[in-house]
Amino acid sequence: xxxxxxxxxxxxxxxxxxxxxxxxxxxxxxxxxxxxxxxxxxxxxxxxxxxxxxxxxxxxxxxxxxxxxxxxxxxxxxxxxxxxxxxxxxxxxxxxxxxxxxxxxxxxxxxxxxxxxxxxxxxxxxxxxxxxxxxxxxxxxxxxxxxxxxxxxxxxxxxxxxxxxxxxxxxxxxxxxxxxxxxxxxxxxxxxxxxxxxxxxxxxxxxxxxxxxxxxxxxxxxxxxxxxxxxxxxxxxxxxxxxxxxxxxxxxxxxxxxxxxxxxxxxxxxxxxxxxxxxxxxxxxxxxxxxxxxxxxxxxxxxxxxxxxxxxxxxxxxxxxxxxxxxxxxxxxxxxxxxxxxxxxxxxxxxxxxxxxxxxxxxxxxxxxxxxxxxxxxxxxxxxxxxxxxxxxxxxxxxxxxxxxxxxxxxxxxxxxxxxxx
Amino acid sequence: xxxxxxxxxxxxxxxxxxxxxxxxxxxxxxxxxxxxxxxxxxxxxxxxxxxxxxxxxxxxxxxxxxxxxxxxxxxxxxxxxxxxxxxxxxxxxxxxxxxxxxxxxxxxxxxxxxxxxxxxxxxxxxxxxxxxxxxxxxxxxxxxxxxxxxxxxxxxxxxxxxxxxxxxxxxxxxxxxxxxxxxxxxxxxxxxxxxxxxxxxxxxxxxxxxxxxxxxxxxxxxxxxxxxxxxxxxxxxxxxxxxxxxxxxxxxxxxxxxxxxxxxxxxxxxxxxxxxxxxxxxxxxxxxxxxxxxxxxxxxxxxxxxxxxxxxxxxxxxxxxxxxxxxxxxxxxxxxxxxxxxxxxxxxxxxxxxxxxxxxxxxxxxxxxxxxxxxxxxxxxxxxxxxxxxxxxxxxxxxxxxxxxxxxxxxxxxxxxxxxxxxxxxxxxxxxxxxxxxxxxxx
Numbered sequence: 001x002x003x004x005x006x007x008x009x010x011x012x013x014x015x016x017x018x019x020x021x022x023x024x025x026x027x028x029x030x031x032x033x034x035x036x037x038x039x040x041x042x043x044x045x046x047x048x049x050x051x052x053x054x055x056x057x058x059x060x061x062x063x064x065x066x067x068x069x070x071x072x073x074x075x076x077x078x079x080x081x082x083x084x085x086x087x088x089x090x091x092x093x094x095x096x097x098x099x100x101x102x103x104x105x106x107x108x109x110x111x112x113x114x115x116x117x118x119x120x121x122x123x124x125x126x127x128x129x130x131x132x133x134x135x136x137x138x139x140x141x142x143x144x145x146x147x148x149x150x151x152x153x154x155x156x157x158x159x160x161x162x163x164x165x166x167x168x169x170x171x172x173x174x175x176x177x178x179x180x181x182x183x184x185x186x187x188x189x190x191x192x193x194x195x196x197x198x199x200x201x202x203x204x205x206x207x208x209x210x211x212x213x214x215x216x217x218x219x220x221x222x223x224x225x226x227x228x229x230x231x232x233x234x235x236x237x238x239x240x241x242x243x244x245x246x247x248x249x250x251x252x253x254x255x256x257x258x259x260x261x262x263x264x265x266x267x268x269x270x271x272x273x274x275x276x277x278x279x280x281x282x283x284x285x286x287x288x289x290x291x292x293x294x295x296x297x298x299x300x301x302x303x304x305x306x307x308x309x310x311x312x313x314x315x316x317x318x319x320x321x322x323x324x325x326x327x328x329x330x331x332x333x334x335x336x337x338x339x340x341x342x343x344x345x346x347x348x349x350x351x352x353x354x355x356x357x358x359x360x361x362x363x364x365x366x367x368x369x370x371x372x373x374x375x376x377x378x379x380x381x382x383x384x385x386x387x388x389x390x391x392x393x394x395x396x397x398x399x400x401x402x403x404x405x406x407x408x409x410x411x412x413x414x415x416x417x418x419x420x421x422x
Numbered sequence: 423x424x425x426x427x428x429x430x431x432x433x434x435x436x437x438x439x440x441x442x443x444x445x446x447x448x449x450x451x452x453x454x455x456x457x458x459x460x461x462x463x464x465x466x467x468x469x470x471x472x473x474x475x476x477x478x479x480x481x482x483x484x485x486x487x488x489x490x491x492x493x494x495x496x497x498x499x500x501x502x503x504x505x506x507x508x509x510x511x512x513x514x515x516x517x518x519x520x521x522x523x524x525x526x527x528x529x530x531x532x533x534x535x536x537x538x539x540x541x542x543x544x545x546x547x548x549x550x551x552x553x554x555x556x557x558x559x560x561x562x563x564x565x566x567x568x569x570x571x572x573x574x575x576x577x578x579x580x581x582x583x584x585x586x587x588x589x590x591x592x593x594x595x596x597x598x599x600x601x602x603x604x605x606x607x608x609x610x611x612x613x614x615x616x617x618x619x620x621x622x623x624x625x626x627x628x629x630x631x632x633x634x635x636x637x638x639x640x641x642x643x644x645x646x647x648x649x650x651x652x653x654x655x656x657x658x659x660x661x662x663x664x665x666x667x668x669x670x671x672x673x674x675x676x677x678x679x680x681x682x683x684x685x686x687x688x689x690x691x692x693x694x695x696x697x698x699x700x701x702x703x704x705x706x707x708x709x710x711x712x713x714x715x716x717x718x719x720x721x722x723x724x725x726x727x728x729x730x731x732x733x734x735x736x737x738x739x740x741x742x743x744x745x746x747x748x749x750x751x752x753x754x755x756x757x758x759x760x761x762x763x764x765x766x767x768x769x770x771x772x773x774x775x776x777x778x779x780x781x782x783x784x785x786x787x788x789x790x791x792x793x794x795x796x797x798x799x800x801x802x803x804x805x806x807x808x809x810x811x812x813x814x815x816x817x818x819x820x821x822x823x824x825x826x827x828x829x830x831x832x833x834x835x836x837x838x839x840x841x842x843x844x845x846x847x848x849x850x851x852x853x854x855x856x857x858x859x860x861x862x863x864x865x
Binding site for chain 2: 027028030031046049050068070071104105107108121123128143144145161167168169170171173174178192193195211214215217231232250253270271273289292293295309310311313314329332348349351367
């Protein structure tokens with residue numbers, strides 16, 4: 001991840017690019033993306049019939065065109081990537097340079113936390129695998145789903161089909177034809193299903209949701225299922241710095257949390273998912289439904305008293321582990337909920353909350369009546385824009401990097417938080 | 423209309439049932455029944471069981487009963503009596519042969535269409551009772567082979583037709599490219615975070631009917647909608663696990679769908695013209711996950727077309743000339759009350775609309791819904807012969823085109839039209855809209 005301390009926090013306002021001018025240069029300009037530091041804005045652009053390029057701050061990536069391009073995204077370290085097609089072959093382009101390896105199809109790029117690793121799923125000659133930083137798996141498979149990249153970017157994994165399965169052969173399916181491939185090497189064991197998975201901190205352990213038969217769900221770690229089975233499970237995660245695995249499990253009709261197969265919360269919920277460890281590794285938070293149709297967050301098994309009707313998502317811990325924030329939906333209106341307190345203002349859409357480095361402030365991109373702005377500590381900034389990207393706090397927490405579009409122009413602004421919340 | 427095979431009793435051999443039943447033990451049967459009835463049912467089940475007075479008012483509501491010479495065993499109460507009624511009467515002490523037969527009744531002789539529930543003086547929902555039977559059969563591994571395979575596809579790929587991830591995206595890009603022949607700047611925006619609408623379809627569209635994605639892309643682009651289609655699994659809104667009794671898988675599928683919409687930050691999900699998928703988000707899968715309703719504003723294509731026409735976002739160049747009738751899909755009409763909006767839309771786009779009778783929430787089921795068509799070829803003849811009333815109802819309209827905004831209804835009605843030699847063709851609403859709407863170059 002780019003170190004924001006090296007970004008320009010001194011310049012109040014920069015006009016980076018006039019997007020309306022782009023429109024006169026191309027047949028069409030697709031939705032733009034901005035770099036983490038706000039210094040670049042980029043779009044896929046159509047140059048002519050079936051001719052595409054990428055425009056960055058008004059300049060095209062390269063002279064040659066692509067036959068197709070999609071999924072333009074910046075990595076956390078600020079590199080611009082796209083999935084591109086030339087001469088009927090797909091690959092990944094990074095800052096205008098294509099990978100050497102090409103595929104019959106490539107999709108679903110995943111980035112490591114620091115942005116140093118890019119992984120994609122690919123299909124070549126009807127076989128499936130993953131490629132990490134332009135290095136494809138050696139062994140390929142009949143199908144591939146639920147890809148994962150280790151947090152440090154050193155390992156890839158996916159669910160793979162390891163045996164042929166004839167049309168409507170339900171009996172062979174139930175014997176198990178799927179496993180997880182860890183960097184392309186399949187586990188020794190096979191299962192009826194393998195779904196979402198996680199790596200531990202150094203990529204040496206891989207845990208996945210599995211179904212042993214049509215009825216018994218559990219978690220497998222490096223191919224070894226937990227001793228206990230459950231009515232259902234959701235995606236597991238590792239306890240930070242350890243090889244212990246924590247997953248939501250459904251037991252006796254209620255959802256709760258299990259660690260290495262043993263239930264560790266004494267409370268059961270109508271639903272429970274998206275469990276997360278605090279940065280210090282001491283707390284577990286999860287999104288829960290304490291009663292049918294009501295949603296909130298539970299920390300270490302204790303649910304907040306405030307509940308909401310439709311959805312809680314995008315949960316984050318503060319850097320000091322003292323706070324949890326999420327966005328909450330009821331009756332088509334979104335708001336934020338922080339440590340159990342719902343903000344008063346509501347929005348047509350809210351994005352993932354962002355904590356200041358000292359954990360004292362929380363901000364989020366919000367949308368109302370087709371205009372975008374930021375909400376900070378429960379207050380909505382009175383400036384409105386045609387579009388904004390997520391806010392970024394300066395390292396000292398005093399300023400916010402606001403990446404905004406107004407009247408067809410993209411601006412990078414550094415704004416004191418005090419000005420924004422008055 | 424002709425009736426080519428009256429009284430034909432087709433031989434049905436379903437490997438899923440035969441092999442599944444062969445593995446059963448008496449102990450497993452009894453334990454499973456006890457677990458489902460004691461662990462998964464409650465007051466609702468008890469009330470239904472104890473309230474039915476066998477008045478028979480449900481019988482005339484059932485297209486299967488009406489089509490099979492009013493044989494009482496095919497009445498809703500008769501189907502309950504042959505399955506869960508017998509299980510209760512025998513205190514769960516039923517054998518493997520019984521389970522196999524119960525699976526056939528619950529999975530192929532009842533569409534879970536809920537028409538009978540409207541006519542029951544007590545509102546007893548036979549569909550719920552049949553779902554309990556399907557749940558028991560699922561837990562015992564005695565489910566018809568083809569629908570079980572569909573559930574397996576859902577489990578492995580998160581779509582019902584074994585569509586691989588690259589095949590899905592490639593199909594969208596192919597349809598986008600083709601549609602640019604009509605509208606040069608047309609896009610099917612993939613994974614556009616913050617779009618107003620996520621459009622989701624069922625897997626038969628990329629597999630067999632990609633032109634329907636094309637039609638919707640034309641409609642979306644003409645109407646100027648800020649929309650997206652997802653590249654990731656969860657794009658298929660269908661849910662045959664809902665009909666096999668695999669409730670855990672049903673919930674998993676809906677989680678993928680809603681998670682995707684949440685990640686894409688859309689304000690609304692528009693679902694294509696499918697009935698059962700719609701039911702799975704407003705009634706079943708959502709509730710299995712703990713939601714009272716769908717967490718996002720989720721609308722069926724009928725409502726979307728209605729809004730587009732009402733607000734003038736799409737305009738009609740010239741109404742469709744051929745005579746049309748409408749088959750009301752149970753899950754959007756009886757289940758969700760969209761029948762009047764459907765008629766309003768059809769009258770806006772078609773010149774000559776003829777009702778079939780009965781209609782709206784009283785319409786007869788197509789006999790394909792509820793997973794019955796997904797039970798596959800072994801049951802096809804049985805399925806069409808046990809819906810003679812539908813064929814008669816449709817034939818009486820004399821229309822050239824049968825509109826039905828549901829994939830299963832399409833399959834079911836195509837089979838019925840072919841079997842009874844009815845000169846009529848099925849269409850989705852989007853196909854007609856695409857034919858009659860004003861497009862950008864004409865605006």
